[in-house]
Structures are given as structure tokens and as C-alpha cells.
Amino acid sequence: MKIAVLSGKGGTGKTFCTVNLAASQAHSTYVDCDVEEPNGHLFFKPESLVTTDVNVLYPMVDSEKCDGCRQCADFCKFNAIAVIQNQIKIFGDVCHSCGGCALVCPQNAITDIPKKIGSIAKGTSRTNTVITGTLDIGEETGVPIIKDIETMLTSIDGLIFVDCAPGTSCAAVESVQNADFCLLVAEPTIFGAHNLDMIYSLVKMLQKPCGVVLNKSIGDDNPSLDYCIENNIPVMGEIQFEEELGKLNSDALVAVWEDKKYQEIFDKIFQNIIKEANHETIANS
Amino acid sequence: MKIVLPIEKTSEEDLIGTSFGRTEYFMLFDSEKDETVITDNKAAMQQGGAGIKAAQTVIDMHADVVILPQCGQNAMDLFIAAKVTVLKSISRDVLENIEKCLNNQLEVLNDPHPGLHHS
Ligand code: SF4
Ligand code: SF4
Numbered sequence: 106m107k108i109a110v111l112s113g114k115g116g117t118g119k120t121f122c123t124v125n126l127a128a129s130q131a132h133s134t135y136v137d138c139d140v141e142e143p144n145g146h147l148f149f150k151p152e153s154l155v156t157t158d159v160n161v162l163y164p165m166v167d168s169e170k171c172d173g174c175r176q177c178a179d180f181c182k183f184n185a186i187a188v189i190q191n192q193i194k195i196f197g198d199v200c201h202s203c204g205g206c207a208l209v210c211p212q213n214a215i216t217d218i219p220k221k222i223g224s225i226a227k228g229t230s231r232t233n234t235v236i237t238g239t240l241d242i243g244e245e246t247g248v249p250i251i252k253d254i255e256t257m258l259t260s261i262d263g264l265i266f267v268d269c270a271p272g273t274s275c276a277a278v279e280s281v282q283n284a285d286f287c288l289l290v291a292e293p294t295i296f297g298a299h300n301l302d303m304i305y306s307l308v309k310m311l312q313k314p315c316g317v318v319l320n321k322s323i324g325d326d327n328p329s330l331d332y333c334i335e336n337n338i339p340v341m342g343e344i345q346f347e348e349e350l351g352k353l354n355s356d357a358l359v360a361v362w363e364d365k366k367y368q369e370i371f372d373k374i375f376q377n378i379i380k381e382a383n384h385e386t387i388a389n390s
Numbered sequence: 391m392k393i394v395l396p397i398e399k400t401s402e403e404d405l406i407g408t409s410f411g412r413t414e415y416f417m418l419f420d421s422e423k424d425e426t427v428i429t430d431n432k433a434a435m436q437q438g439g440a441g442i443k444a445a446q447t448v449i450d451m452h453a454d455v456v457i458l459p460q461c462g463q464n465a466m467d468l469f470i471a472a473k474v475t476v477l478k479s480i481s482r483d484v485l486e487n488i489e490k491c492l493n494n495q496l497e498v499l500n501d502p503h504p505g506l507h508h509s
Pocket of ligand 1: 164181182
């Protein structure tokens with residue numbers, strides 16, 4: 106079973122929730138798909154890391170062979186190719202690596218060359234498997250990394266918790282598409298409720314069963330909870346704002362491993378997810 | 391000298407377009423022959439890379455100079471490679487900018503020594 110953990114923006118405690126959920130379930134897999142800023146490994150400190158590069162293909166032109174016929178430029182839907190004085194120039198930041206220009210070139214002047222854009226590291230922390238995707242600095246999109254991670258996950262059994270890219274980016278959509286359940290992390294503020302609305306719209310559009318974790322709760326007033334009630338979204342659990350948690354977090358410690366109280370809280374959230382997911386499956390069959 | 395400007399047609403008069411890549415037309419003014427030619431901007435409706443395609447159109451018009459409000463990096467790279475001088479427009483008034491251009495009163499946006507600080 107694959108559970109995608111999402112939030113409307115960064116800083117809501119998405120990584121905190123995903124790390125602790127995964128750590129609360131022995132032998133599960135934690136996957137960091139927040140490739141621009143992967144933080145989960147700071148808590149897990151995984152060992153025996155195996156790292157693989159993620160490459161995309163970029164077209165390279167052999168200017169000796171190119172006669173400036175412009176067929177590649179005319180073909181490219183993304184306008185990534187320009188022709189000046191019978192020589193072509195390819196813009197890597199606009200190119201979508203479709204491979205088309207290499208195919209249409211009558212002179213065979215274009216070759217697709219792999220270029221590294223990031224990496225995936227796999228390791229272990231206690232009984233957990235920890236997978237971390239990292240996008241190299243200056244690269245535009247992490248989607249190819251998330252696609253490679255998804256392929257890797259097809260050979261992993263058991264429980265998988267995916268720490269998704271924040272917001273409703275293409276990268277987040279990519280992770281959600283293959284999930285069995287989406288857990289939305291929301292803060293107890295009006296902005297929190299607004300961000301929840303954004304991410305809930307995405308999950309609804311992709312027709313995924315979902316539930317909400319109310320994080321950093323203080324007192325009774327919680328606009329995110331009101332939003333859940335209004336929209337009939339099941340709440341999987343609530344995590345109170347506590348200084349102790351903040352301390353554990355800033356020391357990069359896994360809360361459920363430090364204190365049994367948190368193990369119970371996260372295990373309860375997990376049980377609720379299972380119940381809700383089964384309920385959804387029965388309702389839909 | 392061949393001067394190219396991005397143009398937006400309005401009911402009143404033609405103005406310099408606010409977006410280079412998405413502008414409706416390009417106007418070429420040839421100061422030697424004193425004639426103007428208008429070309430559609432094929433990039434106006436394109437999803438991505440509009441700046442690159444628009445720059446290609448301007449270069450294909452054999453411009454010596456292009457006058458525009460601002461220029462993205464990709465388009466700028468192409469103008470430098472094609473040795474087209476990029477000038478910053480001072481208003482949306484077409485004639486005013488052409489006049490200032492002919493009197494060398496517009497700011498040059500191209501880096502005169504491309505690659506010097508990067509390589
Ligand atoms: S690979 Fe595709 S997107 Fe990239 S330059 Fe070639 S045709 Fe354009
Ligand atoms: S299609 Fe091939 S030969 Fe023609 S311009 Fe492109 S690279 Fe050059």
C-alpha cells in the first residue's frame with residue numbers, strides 16, 4: 106500500500122508527519138519526493154546508501170554535419186531550437202527531451218546525450234528503508250527523478266510512505282497518481298485552510314481516497330478542521346503543538362523513536378488511514 | 391539601418407508591445423530606404439519558448455537593431471549570437487523611439503563582450 110503525504114505549501118510539518126508515520130510502522134519504506142529540498146534523511150540518517158544518477162536526454166548538435174535546413178526547429182513544439190547563420194542553437198531550459206529533433210534531422214546531425222539532473226539514494230535506518238530523491242542545483246524540474254523513483258517502488262513490497270513535493274506542482278501530481286491513499290497535512294490557520302483547499306482540489310480531481318492530519322493544533326479554533334467538516338473530509342488525527350516536539354524536530358530526532366506517546370499517536374493515525382482506505386475500497390466496489 | 395520593434399495595434403495608433411515574445415506584430419523600419427514592413431509574430435500564441443521564436447523572427451527579418459521594453463535571457467543570447475543590437479524602449483511611442491535610436495539616445499541592453507564574465 107502506498108500513502109502519499111501532501112501539503113499545500115512547505116513548512117506545514119509534512120516531512121515530520123511522513124517520517125514519523127513511516128518510523129511508527131516497522132519495515133515500511135519512507136520515500137522523499139520533495140526533491141528540491143529533501144529533508145527526511147536528516148531524521149532517519151540512513152546507512153549503507155546506494156546512489157543512482159538520474160539522467161535525461163538532451164540533444165547535441167554536430168555543427169559539421171548540420172546544414173541549417175531548420176527542420177528540427179520547425180518540428181520542436183517547445184521552440185527550444187533557433188537557427189542563426191545556418192547553425193542551430195538548442196536551449197536546454199526549454200527542451201523537454203522528447204527526442205524528436207534527432208529523429209527528423211535529415212543529416213543525422215543531432216544525437217541525444219544523457220545529462221545528470223539528480224540522484225536517488227537508497228539506504229536503511231533501523232527496520233525502515235529510506236529512499237531520497239535529490240534534484241541537482243540549477244535544474245528545472247524534478248519530475249524525471251520522481252518517475253525513476255516510481256519505477257523503483259514497483260519492486261518494493263509492503264507499506265510505502267511518500268513525502269511529496271509541496272503544493273500542486275507537476276512533481277506532486279506525479280507522486281499522487283500512483284498512490285492508494287493521500288494524507289493531507291494542514292495547519293490550524295486561515296492560510297492553512299486555504300492551502301488545504303488547494304491540495305484537496307487536486308486530490309479530488311485525481312479521485313484518490315484521502316484524509317487530513319491536523320498538525321500544530323492549539324486550542325479549539327481550527328479553520329482547517331472547519332474546512333474538513335464543511336467538505337466532509339475525514340480527519341485521521343490531530344497533533345497538538347508541543348514544545349517537546351519542536352525540540353525533537355530541531356534536534357533532527359524521530360519523535361516516535363524517542364517517546365512512546367508519539368508512537369501511539371502516529372500508530373493511531375495509521376490505523377485510521379487503513380480503516381478509511383478499506384472503507385473507500387468497499388464503498389467503490 | 392534596419393530597426394525592428396514589437397508592435398501592438400490599437401484603434402488609435404500602433405504602440406510598442408509590452409511583451410516581446412507575445413507581441414502581435416513586428417515592424418521593420420529601414421532607415422536607408424525609408425520604408426516599413428510588418429510581420430506577424432508567430433510566437434504570440436505559442437505555449438513555451440515564445441521569446442526564442444520571436445527572436446528568431448526578428449533575426450530572420452535581418453534586423454541590425456531591435457527596440458524593446460525588456461528582453462529575456464534566451465532571446466538575448468540569440469541576439470548576441472546574431473549580432474543584433476538590443477535597445478531599451480523609453481516609451482510606447484513608435485516614432486519617438488525610432489528617432490531616439492537614430493540619434494543614439496537609447497540604452498544598449500546587449501552585453502558588448504558576451505562571455506567575458508561567465509567563462
Ligand atoms: S528534444 Fe524535443 S523538445 Fe528538445 S529540442 Fe529536440 S524537439 Fe525540441
Ligand atoms: S534538422 Fe539537422 S541539418 Fe537541419 S538544421 Fe536541424 S540539425 Fe541542422
